[in-house]
Amino acid sequence: xxxxxxxxxxxxxxxxxxxxxxxxxxxxxxxxxxxxxxxxxxxxxxxxxxxx
Amino acid sequence: xxxxxxxxxxxxxxxxxxxxxxxxxxxxxxxxxxxxxxxxxxxxxxxxxxxxxxxxxxxxxxxxxxxxxxxxxxxxxxxxxxxxxxxxxxxxxxxxxxxxxxxxxxxxxxxxxxxxxxxxxxxxxxxxxxxxxxxxxxxxxxxxxxxxxxxxxxxxxxxxxxxxxxxxxxxxxxxxxxxxxxxxxxxxxxxxxxxxxxxxxxxxxxxxxxxxxxxxxxxxxxxxxxxxxxxxxxxxxxxxxxxxxxxxxxxxxxxxxxxxxxxxxxxxxxxxx
Numbered sequence: 617x618x619x620x621x622x623x624x625x626x627x628x629x630x631x632x633x634x635x636x637x638x639x640x641x642x643x644x645x646x647x648x649x650x651x652x653x654x655x656x657x658x659x660x661x662x663x664x665x666x667x668x
Numbered sequence: 669x670x671x672x673x674x675x676x677x678x679x680x681x682x683x684x685x686x687x688x689x690x691x692x693x694x695x696x697x698x699x700x701x702x703x704x705x706x707x708x709x710x711x712x713x714x715x716x717x718x719x720x721x722x723x724x725x726x727x728x729x730x731x732x733x734x735x736x737x738x739x740x741x742x743x744x745x746x747x748x749x750x751x752x753x754x755x756x757x758x759x760x761x762x763x764x765x766x767x768x769x770x771x772x773x774x775x776x777x778x779x780x781x782x783x784x785x786x787x788x789x790x791x792x793x794x795x796x797x798x799x800x801x802x803x804x805x806x807x808x809x810x811x812x813x814x815x816x817x818x819x820x821x822x823x824x825x826x827x828x829x830x831x832x833x834x835x836x837x838x839x840x841x842x843x844x845x846x847x848x849x850x851x852x853x854x855x856x857x858x859x860x861x862x863x864x865x866x867x868x869x870x871x872x873x874x875x876x877x878x879x880x881x882x883x884x885x886x887x888x889x890x891x892x893x894x895x896x897x898x899x900x901x902x903x904x905x906x907x908x909x910x911x912x913x914x915x916x917x918x919x920x921x922x923x924x925x926x927x928x929x930x931x932x933x934x935x936x937x938x939x940x941x
Binding site for chain 2: 617618620621623626629630633634635636637638639640641642643644645646648649650652653656657660661665666667
């Protein structure tokens with residue numbers, strides 16, 4: 617997956633959608649998911665956000 | 669019972685989930701039959717189809733892309749979570765997979781327990797847009813949009829047209845598959861950039877103007893994050909745009925907006941690393 621993100625035409629296709637390829641490790645994603653889950657739990661609670 | 673499935677999570681930081689063992693197994697088995705890639709919305713559709721095609725070319729198999737938008741990504745995510753953990757199903761989704769755990773009390777999956785991470789994939793960028801300020805892409809326009817004045821017309825358009833993630837205020841052009849979000853005061857959006865995410869300063873915002881239904885034009889007022897987008901160097905970032913109001917704005921109005929902005933930007937949950 618990381619190798620594909622470096623293929624020029626893939627990077628170009630993503631760039632046209634405003635996406636910046638990053639790539640990374642499974643460990644990074646796992647940590648990101650845990651951190652985001654904690655963060656958004658607090659944000660949703662504090663801001664009293666409700667789904668439409 | 670829900671099992672782990674090889675999943676490619678894409679959010680405003682696009683990411684991918686699965687263990688190394690699962691990835692190897694997927695590649696081996698894929699050579700005998702086929703894999704499928706499930707994702708949860710239009711913007712992610714582009715990513716899924718782009719990478720899916722390349723994966724198919726690499727593995728010499730067809731990798732069908734199953735677009736399952738709706739319920740803020742819950743439909744597609746649930747389908748992936750309930751797929752057999754055999755390495756045949758990947759999921760691409762957005763940060764909504766973690767947000768939905770709080771937004772929907774009955775979210776039918778656990779973003780940690782039900783998925784194995786593969787890798788982050790990409791970061792997207794939000795833009796502040798407005799439909800009614802014409803050529804005046806200036807701070808006054810941003811101010812009015814954030815104050816919920818002229819921006820409301822555009823937001824109504826965005827809400828009507830959005831099918832992927834209404835609360836994000838994402839504007840999508842059904843013909844061109846473009847997406848923009850409106851982090852406008854009073855609207856429950858993600859805002860400019862994601863807290864804790866690196867700022868993708870060189871990500872090109874696609875265009876300055878985005879066509880919308882009915883021939884209306886959405887005007888790009890600011891690029892999300894702290895830096896300008898390279899494709900729109902004349903459009904300020906939200907950080908640059910700041911919070912200046914037109915000179916004639918009543919003090920009561922600026923005070924009110926000041927308090928609202930302070931309250932929102934000083935939230936500990938938003939400023940934490």
